[in-house]
Amino acid sequence: MSIAKRPNPLFRNLNAKIAALPMIATTLVVFLGCSIWTVIYSFSKSRALPVNEFVGFAQYERLFRTSRWLISLENIVIYGVLSLLISFVIGFILAALIDQKIRFEDTFRTIYLYPFALSFIVTGIVWQWILNPSLGIQETVRSWGFENFTFDLIANRGTVLYALLIAGIWQGTGFVMVLMLAGIRGVDREIWNAARIDGIPVWKTYLFVIVPMMRGVMVTTLVIVAAGIVKLYDLVVAMTQGGPGIASEVPAKYVYDFMFARANVGQALAASTVMLTTVLIILIPWVYLEYGKKKAQR
Amino acid sequence: MTVESYEITRAKPSKSSAKEPSGAKPLRRINPTRIMLYSVLLVAAVYYLLPLYVMMMTSLKGLPEIRLGNIFAPPMEVTFAPWAKAWDTACTGLYCEGLKVGFWNSVRITIPSVIMSITIASVNGYALSNWKFKGSEVFFTILIFGSFIPYQVMLYPLVIVTRELGIFGSLQGVIFIHTIFGMPILTLLFRNYFAALPEELFKAARVDGAGFWGIFLKVLVPMSAPIFVVAVILQVTGIWNDFLFGVIFAGVKNFPMTVQLNNIVNTTQGVKEYNVNMAATLLTGAVPLAVYFFSGRFFVRGVAAGAVKG
The missing domain is CATH 1.10.3720.10 (MetI-like)
Known part of the structure; x- marks a missing residue:
């Protein structure tokens, strides 16, 4: 055999290929295989168990006629936009403030980031207690003599989303701050000298010089945080269980409930395919941007 | 504008630039801006620490004291019973064997x-x-x-x-x-x-x-x-x-x-x-x-x- 002279290319670097087998299996079976399976079976008639009877877009038609799903979608859009906006603004401001050569920098940073080490379950339960209308902040402030003080976000259909937002922001802003701080410190120090010589105020330098230069960090943070928001589930389960009524339901919870509690797999798969599509809409422009840039560099 | 000024500073580097620290212009120790800066940082720190503090205080109070309705007040009477119960006997639906x-x-x-x-x-x-x-x-x-x-x-x-x-x-x-x-x-x-x-x-x-x-x-x-x-x-x-x-x-x-x-x-x-x-x-x-x-x-x-x- 000629193997000794010209080894089969499949066996070249064999050890590395064997070592990478778990990764290859994961990408092919889980990330590609499972996702494709879900998309395909979202077009089936499946109820308690997946079946091979395909019915086109029937599951999706039903999904978008279900008020709970529509509320879930609306909630995640409002929550997502507000959460991104607020956590970016606060995260950037905190990073810029910390960047001012302050004393106890490490202490402040540690305080702002510690909620990020906690789970959404812990976060949700703490804030559920703090926002509790009969014993939490509302009652405390009333006991100080402000009898008419109202702060019952969590108990009202119209405002429960903002209660979730307060908790979510508390948990996640530190992460945005850390990345922003890395971005700010990554900017060439010469820029600061230049801005100072030109007499540009510090806040203007941040806003009009540093922020545009941090585009890369901003976009990456945006993609990571946004992809995390789509998955929002634990926080809702721990804090409101989707209530009051169905006022704080979210898509990920819809999927879970229909998949495991209500035994309606078809609906769950259709809903998760919509989630996948949303993430792809966020992801594809980013990939396009990143790869476009890399090609241009070559 | 920035690009131009950037080039200007590169052409004529100031003598201090070699040792210049990064980040914003250092401010004097105590002035109104500085006080504002620390105030904002402290207010933010309070918001972040508050839940941890409330958790602590609530966990050390008895139920009657909690019903008085002041989540920020430190416990009048410190009790570790809630901790023991949470660890050992709290009920999770079917069982009562704690966390x-x-x-x-x-x-x-x-x-x-x-x-x-x-x-x-x-x-x-x-x-x-x-x-x-x-x-x-x-x-x-x-x-x-x-x-x-x-x-x-x-x-x-x-x-x-x-x-x-x-x-x-x-x-x-x-x-x-x-x-x-x-x-x-x-x-x-x-x-x-x-x-x-x-x-x-x-x-x-x-x-x-x-x-x-x-x-x-x-x-x-x-x-x-x-x-x-x-x-x-x-x-x-x-x-x-x-x-x-x-x-x-x-x-x-x-x-x-x-x-x-x-x-x-x-x-x-x-x-x-x-x-x-x-x-x-x-x-x-x-x-x-x-x-x-x-x-x-x-x-x-x-x-x-x-x-x-x-």
């Missing part, structure tokens, strides 16, 4: 998951940085983008897969799932770390006759302690905090602490014992918090790793 069951389940889930996921991912990262093969970058790209796919999309097929493997609803099942979903971020972490090591090291070891595993175990692993620490911190906090995989794949017997905590707080009937709930919450948060406070900058490196592309 300790969940704690030990979480330990049993976390330790093997951390070891498994880091072992596999470090070897992956090594193969990807030093032994590239045809298609390795394609798999890596899919892996990274796969980490953005919502878990919900892959849940049902994974239930089928683990059921076929006979590990659904068991410790092995949830460990398997954690290994899979830890792979993207950890592989990225290790790949970038190994790629940044000097290539001469790798070449010298090859000249000396070391093979794939020899180089990895004898050369790279011993000098990669920092990145292993980062990976352990990332995984311990991540897996300890997981709820979704635990509730689906671990089985009722093996529910991790987060799931038990949620059951204690949100499914108990009758009188709500807020002090017990808060003690339970603190107990559940204690492990990741301890890891966070003791690891310092390693944690920051871990969370920032995802954003630093290779």
Whole structure:
């Protein structure tokens, strides 16, 4: 055999290929295989168990006629936009403030980031207690003599989303701050000298010089945080269980409930395919941007 | 405008520029701006610390005192009974054996998951940085983008897969799932770390006759302690905090602490014992918090790793 002279290319670097087998299996079976399976079976008639009877877009038609799903979608859009906006603004401001050569920098940073080490379950339960209308902040402030003080976000259909937002922001802003701080410190120090010589105020330098230069960090943070928001589930389960009524339901919870509690797999798969599509809409422009840039560099 | 001025300063560098610290213009010690700055930082710090403080205070009060309705007041009479109850006898739906069951389940889930996921991912990262093969970058790209796919999309097929493997609803099942979903971020972490090591090291070891595993175990692993620490911190906090995989794949017997905590707080009937709930919450948060406070900058490196592309 000629193997000794010209080894089969499949066996070249064999050890590395064997070592990478778990990764290859994961990408092919889980990330590609499972996702494709879900998309395909979202077009089936499946109820308690997946079946091979395909019915086109029937599951999706039903999904978008279900008020709970529509509320879930609306909630995640409002929550997502507000959460991104607020956590970016606060995260950037905190990073810029910390960047001012302050004393106890490490202490402040540690305080702002510690909620990020906690789970959404812990976060949700703490804030559920703090926002509790009969014993939490509302009652405390009333006991100080402000009898008419109202702060019952969590108990009202119209405002429960903002209660979730307060908790979510508390948990996640530190992460945005850390990345922003890395971005700010990554900017060439010469820029600061230049801005100072030109007499540009510090806040203007941040806003009009540093922020545009941090585009890369901003976009990456945006993609990571946004992809995390789509998955929002634990926080809702721990804090409101989707209530009051169905006022704080979210898509990920819809999927879970229909998949495991209500035994309606078809609906769950259709809903998760919509989630996948949303993430792809966020992801594809980013990939396009990143790869476009890399090609241009070559 | 900035570009021009940038060039001007480059053409005529000021004599102080060599030692100039980075960041904004340093301000004088005490002036109104400075006071404003610290005030804002302090107010933000209060917002972040408040929940931790409230948890602490509530967990040390008796129920009658809690009903007085001042969550910020420190306890008039300190009691550790809620802590004991949360750990030992709090009810999670069916059983009243406290959080300790969940704690030990979480330990049993976390330790093997951390070891498994880091072992596999470090070897992956090594193969990807030093032994590239045809298609390795394609798999890596899919892996990274796969980490953005919502878990919900892959849940049902994974239930089928683990059921076929006979590990659904068991410790092995949830460990398997954690290994899979830890792979993207950890592989990225290790790949970038190994790629940044000097290539001469790798070449010298090859000249000396070391093979794939020899180089990895004898050369790279011993000098990669920092990145292993980062990976352990990332995984311990991540897996300890997981709820979704635990509730689906671990089985009722093996529910991790987060799931038990949620059951204690949100499914108990009758009188709500807020002090017990808060003690339970603190107990559940204690492990990741301890890891966070003791690891310092390693944690920051871990969370920032995802954003630093290779």
